[in-house]
Structures are given as structure tokens and as C-alpha cells.
Amino acid sequence: MSRPLLLEARDLVRIYRSRRGLTGAVTEVRAVDEVSLKLRAGETLGIVGESGSGKSTLGRMLLGLDPAQGGTVLFEGMPLPRFGTPIWRRLRSRMQMVWQDPLSALDRRLTVAAQIREPLDIHRIGTPEERPARTASLMTAVGLRADQGGRYPHELSGGQRQRVVIARALATNPALLVCDEPVSALDVSIQAQVVNLLRDLQGQKGLGMVFISHDLKVVRNLADRVAVMYLGRIVEEGPAEQIFAEPRHPYTQALVSSIPVPGRPLDARILLQGEPPNPAARPPGCAFHPRCPLAQGLCRTRVPALRVPEPGRAVACHVTAGAQSPVAA
Numbered sequence: 001m002s003r004p005l006l007l008e009a010r011d012l013v014r015i016y017r018s019r020r021g022l023t024g025a026v027t028e029v030r031a032v033d034e035v036s037l038k039l040r041a042g043e044t045l046g047i048v049g050e051s052g053s054g055k056s057t058l059g060r061m062l063l064g065l066d067p068a069q070g071g072t073v074l075f076e077g078m079p080l081p082r083f084g085t086p087i088w089r090r091l092r093s094r095m096q097m098v099w100q101d102p103l104s105a106l107d108r109r110l111t112v113a114a115q116i117r118e119p120l121d122i123h124r125i126g127t128p129e130e131r132p133a134r135t136a137s138l139m140t141a142v143g144l145r146a147d148q149g150g151r152y153p154h155e156l157s158g159g160q161r162q163r164v165v166i167a168r169a170l171a172t173n174p175a176l177l178v179c180d181e182p183v184s185a186l187d188v189s190i191q192a193q194v195v196n197l198l199r200d201l202q203g204q205k206g207l208g209m210v211f212i213s214h215d216l217k218v219v220r221n222l223a224d225r226v227a228v229m230y231l232g233r234i235v236e237e238g239p240a241e242q243i244f245a246e247p248r249h250p251y252t253q254a255l256v257s258s259i260p261v262p263g264r265p266l267d268a269r270i271l272l273q274g275e276p277p278n279p280a281a282r283p284p285g286c287a288f289h290p291r292c293p294l295a296q297g298l299c300r301t302r303v304p305a306l307r308v309p310e311p312g313r314a315v316a317c318h319v320t321a322g323a324q325s326p327v328a329a
Contacts, residue, residue: 006176007062010072011035013032013071014032015030016029029279030279030282042202043208044223045225047227051214053231056180058212060097096174096176096177097180098165098169100182100185112144116167117132117171118171120134125172125173141170142170143163157190162182183195183213199222216258235288244256251288254272284300296318
């Protein structure tokens with residue numbers, strides 16, 4: 001039986017405008033460019049790509065924290081209300097975010113227990129007498145001791161602070177969790193602990209989760225499906241097992257080849273030439289073509305559509321992996 005659709009994004013667009021130089025010329029950056037995706041209840045969607053690909057902006061847009069200039073976000077079948085409205089604030093109890101830097105996400109003036117309890121007070125969950133027990137239960141669920149509730153964020157380790165952030169996000173019993181690089185600031189052993197914690201909590205609570213990361217090893221271990229972003233667009237999407245075993249897009253192939261594999265020779269890695277293009281000066285055609293080893297004439301003039309070569313897979317490439325001739329857009 002198929003799980004119900006929890007979240008859907010349709011053709012999302014986010015453009016940032018700024019003035020620069022003495023002339024005050026306006027520069028536009030399409031941080032998110034016509035992105036569509038779906039997430040079902042209890043599923044984890046990994047979003048990967050280089051820095052500047054638009055992953056974090058997309059994550060904020062999915063929660064309504066960053067307004068879109070185009071497109072729609074549907075949560076449980078209904079359009080997401082406008083940011084800051086009373087109905088949006090009420091809905092935020094159902095959708096929460098785990099931020100990249102736990103120390104910045106926490107208030108250094110409040111104790112750990114006070115910050116975990118705060119969402120319960122804001123959304124009036126339970127009675128004031130019941131909330132201390134709920135707070136203690138959340139701390140236990142994420143592996144924190146009761147005596148740590150009286151400490152301040154700077155008195156905890158990085159992994160412990162991230163557990164506080166997760167506990168606070170879970171306080172309102174959300175249906176959706178958006179995790180923006182939640183383990184990038186942690187060392188490898190603590191990363192594994194936090195990833196295992198998220199996996200266990202998802203299994204217990206049936207959370208839908210969007211996991212944003214540039215660390216493909218973490219995404220491979222956690223995600224059910226993966227969407228690969230490049231310069232604001234999704235270039236490939238599919239089941240995680242298939243994406244990592246048989247990547248189709250040349251950019252995805254380069255990313256997957258960078259994952260260390262015991263016994264694989266170092267020269268098997270695909271090294272991309274050059275740096276990612278300036279988002280304010282996107283190349284014509286496929287944005288990846290200046291770095292793509294398969295680029296042909298069509299790639300330099302036409303933006304590839306996101307096609308579905310087989311059920312569950314989508315690839316935005318004029319040239320299929322290993323093919324020698326362009327595929328019609």
C-alpha cells in the first residue's frame with residue numbers, strides 16, 4: 001500500500017536581486033529554478049549537490065521560511081500559507097527544521113530544558129503541569145541525561161547540542177522534518193550517532209524527512225530517494241540505491257565517484273574541470289556543459305528538461321550516460 005503524499009513542490013522559483021558596483025546594476029541569481037519534488041509520509045528524501053547549488057534555499061522554501069517568486073508548495077494536500085500569518089504559525093507545529101549549526105540555532109541565555117520546552121509553550125501543547133514531563137521524555141528520546149537539562153548550550157559538546165536541536169524540533173510531534181546539513185559540523189563518530197538517532201526516530205514516529213547534505217556517504221545510508229541539484233535545478237532524481245549504483249547524469253556520476261570505496265583505484269574518480277559557474281551569470285543551455293565531458297552542441301544552446309527514462313527515475317541531460325548522440329529535449 002502506497003504511503004500518503006506529505007509534501008509536494010511544484011515549479012519552485014527563488015530569485016535574489018542585488019545591486020553592485022558604482023552603476024548600481026541589478027544582478028539576479030536564480031537560487032532555485034523550477035524545482036519540483038514529492039515526499040511521502042515516513043520517507044526520507046536526500047538533496048545533494050555542491051555548495052551554492054540551492055539546497056538550503058530549497059529547504060527553507062519547503063517550510064515557507066523563504067518566499068517563492070513562482071511555484072507552489074503543498075503540505076498534506078493544501079497550499080502552504082503565506083509566511084508569518086496565524087495559519088502558517090499554527091501549521092509550523094507540523095513541520096520543523098534541524099539547522100546546520102546547533103550553537104547558532106540555540107539561545108545561549110536559556111537552559112537546554114527551557115529551549116526544548118519552548119515549542120510546547122508557544123503551541124500550547126499539554127498543560128503547564130504536563131510540559132516538564134514531556135520535556136524530560138524528549139531528552140531521553142534523543143539520548144540526553146536529565147541532569148543536562150539545567151546546562152547552557154556552551155556547556156555541551158557539538159553532538160549534544162545537535163541532540164537538543166533535534167529534541168526541540170520533535171517537541172510538537174511534527175509530520176515533516178527538514179534537516180539542513182545537520183551533521184556537517186560534527187566529527188565522524190558523532191555524525192554516525194546523530195544519523196542513527198534520526199533513522200530510529202523516523203522509524204518510531206513515521207516522520208517524513210528532507211535531508212540536505214553535501215556528504216554523499218551520509219545520504220546513501222539514510223535516504224530512500226535522492227535528488228541531485230546543480231545551480232538551482234534538479235538534474236537527477238531516483239531511489240537512493242539506484243542513484244548510487246547506476247548514476248545517469250554526468251554530474252551525479254562525478255559526485256558518486258568521489259565516495260571512497262575500499263579496493264577501488266584512485267584514478268577511477270571522475271575529476272570535473274573548472275569551478276561551478278557564477279549563479280549570476282549562468283551559462284546558456286545546460287548549466288553543467290562547461291564542465292561536462294559528454295557536452296555536445298545541443299548542450300550549449302538548450303536547457304535539458306527533466307525526463308523520466310524509467311519509472312521512479314528522472315534525468316535532465318541531452319546525452320544519456322554513455323551515449324554518443326544527443327537525445328531530443
